[in-house]
Amino acid sequence: MKKKITALCLFFVIILSESMLNAQYLHIEKKNPLIEEIVNRVSYEKMVEMHDMICSFETRHTFSDTVSDTRGTGAARRWMYNTLKDFSRESGGRLRVYMDTFDQPLTGRLARAKEKFGVEKWRMVNVVAVLPGKTDDLRFIVNGHYDTRTDSGLDEVNTNPGANDDATGVIASMELARVLSNYEFEHTLMFVAFDSEENGLLGANHMAETAVNEKWEIGGVLGDDMIGNIAGGNGITDDSGVRVFSQGPEDSKSRHLARYISYTGEPYVPSLEIKHIFRLDRFGRGGDHSAFVRRGFAGVRFTELNEHFGHQHGLNNDTIEFMSREYMFRVTKMQAAVMSSLGMAPKPVEMQRPFRDRSDYSTVIRWKHDTLENDISGFKIFIRETDNGYWQESVDAGKVEKKMIRTRRGENEMYEFKLYYRSVDDYIFGVAAYDNDGNVSLISTYDPPVRNR
Ligand SMILES: [Zn+2]
Numbered sequence: 001m002k003k004k005i006t007a008l009c010l011f012f013v014i015i016l017s018e019s020m021l022n023a024q025y026l027h028i029e030k031k032n033p034l035i036e037e038i039v040n041r042v043s044y045e046k047m048v049e050m051h052d053m054i055c056s057f058e059t060r061h062t063f064s065d066t067v068s069d070t071r072g073t074g075a076a077r078r079w080m081y082n083t084l085k086d087f088s089r090e091s092g093g094r095l096r097v098y099m100d101t102f103d104q105p106l107t108g109r110l111a112r113a114k115e116k117f118g119v120e121k122w123r124m125v126n127v128v129a130v131l132p133g134k135t136d137d138l139r140f141i142v143n144g145h146y147d148t149r150t151d152s153g154l155d156e157v158n159t160n161p162g163a164n165d166d167a168t169g170v171i172a173s174m175e176l177a178r179v180l181s182n183y184e185f186e187h188t189l190m191f192v193a194f195d196s197e198e199n200g201l202l203g204a205n206h207m208a209e210t211a212v213n214e215k216w217e218i219g220g221v222l223g224d225d226m227i228g229n230i231a232g233g234n235g236i237t238d239d240s241g242v243r244v245f246s247q248g249p250e251d252s253k254s255r256h257l258a259r260y261i262s263y264t265g266e267p268y269v270p271s272l273e274i275k276h277i278f279r280l281d282r283f284g285r286g287g288d289h290s291a292f293v294r295r296g297f298a299g300v301r302f303t304e305l306n307e308h309f310g311h312q313h314g315l316n317n318d319t320i321e322f323m324s325r326e327y328m329f330r331v332t333k334m335q336a337a338v339m340s341s342l343g344m345a346p347k348p349v350e351m352q353r354p355f356r357d358r359s360d361y362s363t364v365i366r367w368k369h370d371t372l373e374n375d376i377s378g379f380k381i382f383i384r385e386t387d388n389g390y391w392q393e394s395v396d397a398g399k400v401e402k403k404m405i406r407t408r409r410g411e412n413e414m415y416e417f418k419l420y421y422r423s424v425d426d427y428i429f430g431v432a433a434y435d436n437d438g439n440v441s442l443i444s445t446y447d448p449p450v451r452n453r
Pocket of ligand 1 (some may be wrong): 166
């Protein structure tokens, strides 16, 4: 772990803190040996080899060369597609690999492209690998974007290999496809390299739109965008953590997903801490996860702790020498743990409104859950104070029996657990299901309707 601050030659520079990292988040109690095995299969050598290759295409600008086999976006995506096909073959044909193509009208902010290239539409291509779930089609997506840019958004000629932005995210997703395709998961996992993030999240918007139209059940999107820079332009070098951005409000689906990442991911990669940022993204900047979040899906963004603007979006300034592939490797390992947990764990529960039992002051927590009973080993109750953004404790409720409960909405099959000494007024409660191997589902809460009167 490296953590150092280079002195800045300025008067009165006050360094407030050595590191942004300080929180101690709640973690799973026991690691799953199978997930440990998966994490250990993520290969630094393989990632470096693939990262060298994707950077060798010099530019992957959306409007760059599509014909050459050595330079430009066409060569890059054919290489990604063929490599993912190889991974599928190596895993016994378990990955479904395809190019998700669409013709983007060159209107709005792309009007200048229409002028420059003299065409109405442009063929855009996401490269996708799907690992179908054993039980259902609840999906979890991990992605990067493969397009690059220089200082001009419409420079399709000059070299900038986007070694960090965002070859890192693409290679992380590809390595996860390679490793995870050797295992079976309950739910469906998708590994995606989006096109044209730099022109307005076009590839991601296309897929998110497809997801809405085809009614995909998406449990979460992990967007990787720049997970390779450790030397910030602010003079701080720090590779001890990674930022995870999540849109609120406090118990939004995205926030639940973010908390799950520190809960299940940190124990498997102790050298990397999650720094939660409770925002959709950085100020004035966007990322592919937003395309999903805007359409009501859970999505977060992974980004290095300190950015270096001198090594982004310029003329050949985002190159391998300025980044740390060891850091990219560790972020990928953590995502292997998180994606595996998401893929193996039961579906989240549907929490009902908690209430006070007036006879004994306990809090009654109820939830519905539709997974086959014999897959569920038990449930956990999560607790935090209302002014705390993070889960503080969990209580094992064990194997709770389902029963018929009469409410104002009629009779319903659900689960019920009584919690003492935790007033319903003073805490936020969450519930998760866990299976026989201890894999814990995403944590659900009851979100009260907002009433201002
Ligand atoms: Zn990017």
